[in-house]
Amino acid sequence: MESSLPTHAKDNPNVSADGAPSKNALKKAQKEAEKAAKKAAAKKADEEKRAAQQAQTSEDTAKDKYGELPQEEGPIITHLKKLGEDHVDKEVTVIARIHNSRSQSAKLAFLMLRQQGKTVQAVVAANGEAVSRQMVKWAVSLSVNSFVRVTGLIKKPDPPVASASISNLELHVTKIYLLARAAEQLPMQVKDAERPPPATAEEGQVDAEGAPIVTLKTRLDNRVIDLQTECNQAIFTISDAVEGLFTEYMRKSGSRQFNTPKILGAATEGGSGVFEVSNYFGKSGFLAQSPQLYKQMLIAADCESVFEVGPVFRAENSNTHRHLCEFTGLDFEMVFDHHYHEVLGFAEQLIVFIIQELQARYKDEIAVVHRYFPRAGDFRIKDGKALRLKYFDGIKILRDAGVDTTEQDNYVTDLTTAQEKRLGQLIREKYDTDFYVLDEFPMVVRPFYTKQHPTDPKLSNSYDFFMRGEEIMSGAQRINDAAELEASMRSKGLDPDAEGFVDYVNAFRQGCRPHAGGGLGLNRIVMFFLGLDNVRQATPFPRDPQRLRP
């Protein structure tokens, strides 16, 4: 049966690496490929020959100790981050980029080597036959950012090399080979991206020392270079850690990870705010704005406790420091036995766990980020637990501090972003904490699936989580009765019989336990925990209304 499929279908085996063009195209292209490969090989050989001739104008006693990497096997490689005092007077081999190089004389050159942002100085000193002058010349001729494989003896420099992040060690080169060449001209230098982000967003500025100021836009346009800084390497180690700690905590609690569909058959929240997939086999599809309906359907399907890590798509034209059109959602949903505060307490402990583990396990990375973002490292959790306030107690703190809360008092709007930030400051002053929760939000500012407060119909069993006064999570007890859900939807102008809702509402008709959950934004947790300026700094390749590249 399968073999009668068109070859293209077979080419596309639903494993994610390799979406190849069709085989016929490939077949036709094969001869061209071989021709091109031969041509490239011939060109390379020619270049190597010329380089070899150039280097050997005089006899070179070290000629097999540098050059294009000659073989595919080799010595044990040591990572720069593993280099320590116990390597002194020992030979090591590292693979690193050339961060910069300086020729002191025909016999002496200094290379700054860089691996994942960490730097160490390498000394190439001609010393008779072992290291030749040609070798020194060749080493210093390599373009910045090229990858080299360097072997040498580790020594203790006196004084330490102040400009290197590994200042107490130095590598005395005995062999150096080129592994991957960088172009002579790069659109941005890593050393420029290593400077703290500027206050200005204008291009073409220079700082007091005449060095170019690289704006966030330029950094993001050249993200592959930007990510090479020690700070960015540390930020994404923290981001990976948050993701790992979230899944670790959820799985330990007995929750199961699911991957719900991102292409939906109908827009569930109106046409604005949703991206449309225009060519779904003759139909329109829509990108999920959250896994909300699906994680609830999994609860209705007896899964009891579920979580998901996946992309969330928002077509909102919001150009702020904390909004993205695509971000990573950390979602969870679970049944409870008696009261939704069981879930709220679980979620509070989850966040406390993540923050405390970050602080315990990632001191070094936080210290690196601190050099660029001074608030990194000062995140406070009082007494190792979340501060939980009722929404209107939060409003009262604001009102007592002289903030106009008339609209909130009258259930007109939710807290504004400015009010949230102010509340964050006030709570930090009063309670010495950067993590708090507001509970019992007004029903009017929450979505249709939110469960009403049992005694006050103007309130709801819902909560938001804040870090440094900015929202990282929204959650609630959900309506689990089909009739109640339909009434709530109708009251908010939504049609329970619409195509996008039928399966969802039916999930509750067949019986569903009371449940609650929440949705966290990974990028925001990283941003607020580290005190970054912008959510884009916590996103490898951000997407916003202005940015679809790289």
Place this chain on the structure above:
Amino acid sequence: MESSLPTHAKDNPNVSADGAPSKNALKKAQKEAEKAAKKAAAKKADEEKRAAQQAQTSEDTAKDKYGELPQEEGPIITHLKKLGEDHVDKEVTVIARIHNSRSQSAKLAFLMLRQQGKTVQAVVAANGEAVSRQMVKWAVSLSVNSFVRVTGLIKKPDPPVASASISNLELHVTKIYLLARAAEQLPMQVKDAERPPPATAEEGQVDAEGAPIVTLKTRLDNRVIDLQTECNQAIFTISDAVEGLFTEYMRKSGSRQFNTPKILGAATEGGSGVFEVSNYFGKSGFLAQSPQLYKQMLIAADCESVFEVGPVFRAENSNTHRHLCEFTGLDFEMVFDHHYHEVLGFAEQLIVFIIQELQARYKDEIAVVHRYFPRAGDFRIKDGKALRLKYFDGIKILRDAGVDTTEQDNYVTDLTTAQEKRLGQLIREKYDTDFYVLDEFPMVVRPFYTKQHPTDPKLSNSYDFFMRGEEIMSGAQRINDAAELEASMRSKGLDPDAEGFVDYVNAFRQGCRPHAGGGLGLNRIVMFFLGLDNVRQATPFPRDPQRLRP
């Protein structure tokens, strides 16, 4: 600055739970909501009153021991899967669905309770004041699939209850409350979904005993009910485990998890096969067919070893047992020191780790699935390691067995699906293993970014992984030199200067280490490991050319 934003932007806080309608709409809807809620509450009260009247035609001595759940606090709840011999003669409270019920007499009823597919019998026996006749009548009147909270004494039935999965225990009910009511008519019964999937795809059939045969289509149409079977619960416990084991292994190796964008600015693999996002702020976007280009850009950005778990979108009109339009990719990419076999060996160990841990930790779940899919549990890995063959050695095995391999011998096409399956059988017979790897595929059948074999230009440094003769992973060493990459792209008819490729090719211009990686399909690993019939059975809510719902 933030507070001057339109309220809708503020409403959409980039945390994933709650994409609410605008506040004005909410505000207007508030009064309606309260009205509707009052109406619903009144209706409910009325129903309760009538039910109470009905039950109390005679005086009811047990009237506070059943009914609608009266309170929000309560006893410790025991999960059915935790019930054991040590509970005998003790009181427990469980929350479970009514799987079915049977009235023996006015004084005696049997309820089969079900939680996550596990069943236990509950006995409701009128015995003077503690359990009344009214209580027995009410309990047996509850609709199938409703959730109840039941308290009772655990007893050992003699003989065991053959029809219950927990046959050695029985619950003698003292209290029973309704937690969530199911509709009287359900579109499908869980007990029908519990039967093994039929060989026929035709609707409306009955089996030899007259029970309806529920086809895969009907099951998937009613997936929330279908997922409630013990078999499906076990399948998704395995699926969660595969995801967890993959990330565990990757993280332990020092790799970091990244989330790369799923909306891209340009289609990188031609117009067919890619879903288009038509409304990206005046531009077109495209859904990523794999994270391939981005994970390589992360390698070029010095991330050294990265992995990703995320959706992969394929707009291929492939209607087979193993193709989906959206599936979960488990991708990894990493630098190597000397040879791509370092990465290939790592990946082999990764799969062996996943399979061996599944076999060790999930015996119970595998045994449950085995009752429905007989091949579950018989997965073989010889000597705890992958069998690695060269592609053309695999072809030779086929040829020696009489299979026509003329096209493969002449580099015309890749293995067909039928050939792959046959090879899987032959290898199982010859090597006693269900997991093997083919290495050194012909260049012509691999994508443009694949590294050529160092000595034979017709071959490549690439590999596929197979489970039970079907592909679960495709991977390779990648070209890490910009000029070589451009030549390869041109030879395959692709333009390196096209918008979708510029950032990718530039990533290699600034220097990139040799690297390799691969992409696994989560759904396929689960399917082939358990010997399921169809990849949809390993996908909570599958998407294919015919299916966008539920």
